Amino acid sequence: MRDILVTLIVFGSLPFILGRPAVGALMWVWISVMNPHTQSWGFAQNFPYAYVIALATLLSVLLTRGPKSLPVTPISLLLLGFVLWMNVTTLFAMFPASAHEQWLKVMKIMLMSLVTMVAIRGREDVQRLIWVLALSLGYYGVKGGVFTVRSGGGERVWGPEGTFIGDNNAIALALIMAIPLMYYLRQSSGRPAVRHAMSAMMLLSALAALGSYSRGGLLAIAAMVLFMWLRSGKKFAGGLLLAVLAPALLMFMPSSWSQRMDSITAYQADDSAMGRINAWHMAFNLACDRIFGGGFEIAEPSTFFLYAPNPADIHAAHSIYFQVLGEHGFIGLGLYLLLLLFSWRSASWIVRHARSLPDWQWAYGLASMLQASLLGFAVGGAFLSLVYFDVPYYLMAVIIATRALLEQHLNGAPHPIPGKEPPR
Numbered sequence: 001m002r003d004i005l006v007t008l009i010v011f012g013s014l015p016f017i018l019g020r021p022a023v024g025a026l027m028w029v030w031i032s033v034m035n036p037h038t039q040s041w042g043f044a045q046n047f048p049y050a051y052v053i054a055l056a057t058l059l060s061v062l063l064t065r066g067p068k069s070l071p072v073t074p075i076s077l078l079l080l081g082f083v084l085w086m087n088v089t090t091l092f093a094m095f096p097a098s099a100h101e102q103w104l105k106v107m108k109i110m111l112m113s114l115v116t117m118v119a120i121r122g123r124e125d126v127q128r129l130i131w132v133l134a135l136s137l138g139y140y141g142v143k144g145g146v147f148t149v150r151s152g153g154g155e156r157v158w159g160p161e162g163t164f165i166g167d168n169n170a171i172a173l174a175l176i177m178a179i180p181l182m183y184y185l186r187q188s189s190g191r192p193a194v195r196h197a198m199s200a201m202m203l204l205s206a207l208a209a210l211g212s213y214s215r216g217g218l219l220a221i222a223a224m225v226l227f228m229w230l231r232s233g234k235k236f237a238g239g240l241l242l243a244v245l246a247p248a249l250l251m252f253m254p255s256s257w258s259q260r261m262d263s264i265t266a267y268q269a270d271d272s273a274m275g276r277i278n279a280w281h282m283a284f285n286l287a288c289d290r291i292f293g294g295g296f297e298i299a300e301p302s303t304f305f306l307y308a309p310n311p312a313d314i315h316a317a318h319s320i321y322f323q324v325l326g327e328h329g330f331i332g333l334g335l336y337l338l339l340l341l342f343s344w345r346s347a348s349w350i351v352r353h354a355r356s357l358p359d360w361q362w363a364y365g366l367a368s369m370l371q372a373s374l375l376g377f378a379v380g381g382a383f384l385s386l387v388y389f390d391v392p393y394y395l396m397a398v399i400i401a402t403r404a405l406l407e408q409h410l411n412g413a414p415h416p417i418p419g420k421e422p423p424r
Contacts, residue, residue, distance in 0.1 A: 003044035006036050010049050017056040021064060021119035024057025026132050028112050032390055034136030038160040054112060061118060070118055071404060074342040075396050082335040083110045086296075089328045093295025094303065102296035106388050113393035120401045123362075129398055130181050130366070133391065137178035138201045140171060145204025148211030153253040157211040164389045172209040172217030173380040176224055177391060179205055180372035183228065184365055203245075210253055213260050220380030224372050231368045275315040276383070282308035283317055283326030293329035320381035327387075336387070339396075340378060346399050347371045350406055360409070363402050370395055 010027070017024035030036070031053055037044040061068055070076050086106065093099035120129055144157035159171030179202050186198035209217050225242065232238040279299070285307040286294050294303060305311040317323035325333045350367035354360040377392050 002040035003037075003042040006040060006044050006049065007047070010052060014052075014056050017053065018060050019064065021057055021060040021115070022121070022125045022128075024053060024060050025112075025116040025119040026125075026128055027053045028057060029116065029129060029132050029390075029394055030136055032109075032112070033133060033394075034139060035160050035163045038163060054108070057112075057115060057119070061115060067121065068118060070114060071400050073346070073400050073403070075339065075346060075400055076114070076117055078335060078339040078342060079110070079114065079393070079396070082332070082339060083107070083114075085332050085335055086110075086328060089292045089295050089332060092290075092292040093297075095295065095297055095300060098297040099295040106296070109388055109390050109393070113390060113397065116394055117397040117400055120397050121404070122401075123405060126366075126398055126401050126405075129394065130185060133394060134178055134181040134185055134198075134201075137165075137174050137391075138182060138205060140165070141175045141178065141205025141208050142201055144171065144175070144208025144211060145206075148207045151211075153211055153257055155211075156213045157208045164386065167384075168212040169214040169216055169380075169384050170386060170389070172212035172214035173220055173377065173384060173386065174389075174391065175205045175209045176217060176220045176376040176380060177373040177395075179221075180224065180228060180369035180376070183372075184369040187365055188362055206249065207252075210249060210257070213257060214380075215261060216380045216383030218261055219383075220376045223379040224376035227372050227375050228369075231372070275313050276318040278304075278308050278310045278313045279315040279317050279326075280319060280322045283322040287325045287329045287333075291329055291331070293325070293327050293332060296327055298326050316385045318383055318385055320384065320387045323385045323387050340374065340392075343392075343396050343399055344371060344374055346403050347374070350399070350403050353410065354406055357409075360406060363406055366402060367399070370399055 010031070013023065013027050017027060028050070031050050037047065037049055070080075086103070090099055090103045116129075120126060140159055147155070147157060156168050157171060158168050159165035159174070165171045165174045182198045182202045182205070186195050186202070189195055189198070206221065209221055225246075229235065229238050229242060282304055283298075286298065286303065289307070299314060299316045301311075301314055304314050308314075317326055320336075321333065324336045328336075347367040347370050350363055351371070354364040354367065357364075373395055374392065377386075381387075
């Protein structure tokens, strides 16, 4: 039944995608983030839904009228530069066969991220994209939160197998990034039912993140919650709520969870932590030796033999920063850090300029929560190999579109009709 439902939704959306690229971008985000086909048991698991949607979206961009150019912003230009540099480093990859295979996967993600930046223009499109992201990840938050309650926190929460968020650490980080989006939807809705539903989804997603037993996730959620509290207009009430909820959630988790979290301060005795540090040393030494880095997929015995302090301890980077450094060198790391920095600064620009505008409080609230999501990713990503995880790039598309709309308003341009393409 699930197979048929997913198939009907995807193929039923094709006429709408061909009529409007933004619909294709939203469908692509749904398929790539939620991976609904992984929740089925039949033919849908291996059917190329993503290719069908991508092809229809690209055709729609080519055939429909309206703006088709990539918005020229520091974010989009840095992303293009990062993509071009990844193509260069692939030419000099240490392991050409495996690097080429990974290159194909990454370039598809980057292409559709850029297409999303092209297609998402109006406020309604921005709002729908946030809904798609929040509900796609919220599905696993609710599912994982209920599982954590039923198991008493004694078993780990995992994401959908074979996806970016299949690992327990990855699903924790994805949920932490989604919670601020849920908060924005809760605050911007005037419907009590929606507000209550978002509150429940946030609570269950937080439980699911804790139930993943991810130590990096705990640090990320602490940073994200602290930032959200600082940006809150009701610091006393928010602080009081946190003072009640946080201890209750932590006390709910069993002693096995507490013991794992305690190992954060005793990382020297943790084999997993020391393996990551060994991989970080390897990435740094490799980047010092090769200006182009090692290319994609460098976690191989020969690489560790050449560059790691402990050649026998072979690990993936488990850090977005050291992953980029090892695979694409210092130039690649510089481009990636600038991409994150300018995304943060652009969101700050929206916050600063929208704060005093009554009709733009939605942009102020959204940009603040986008920063919370990016902060969670920056902190949690320090311990995960998720450079090519697509959600941060979709958040960048939201930042670009929201800033463009606000700039048009400040420059005196007519406010675009909801859901329509703004004038260029």
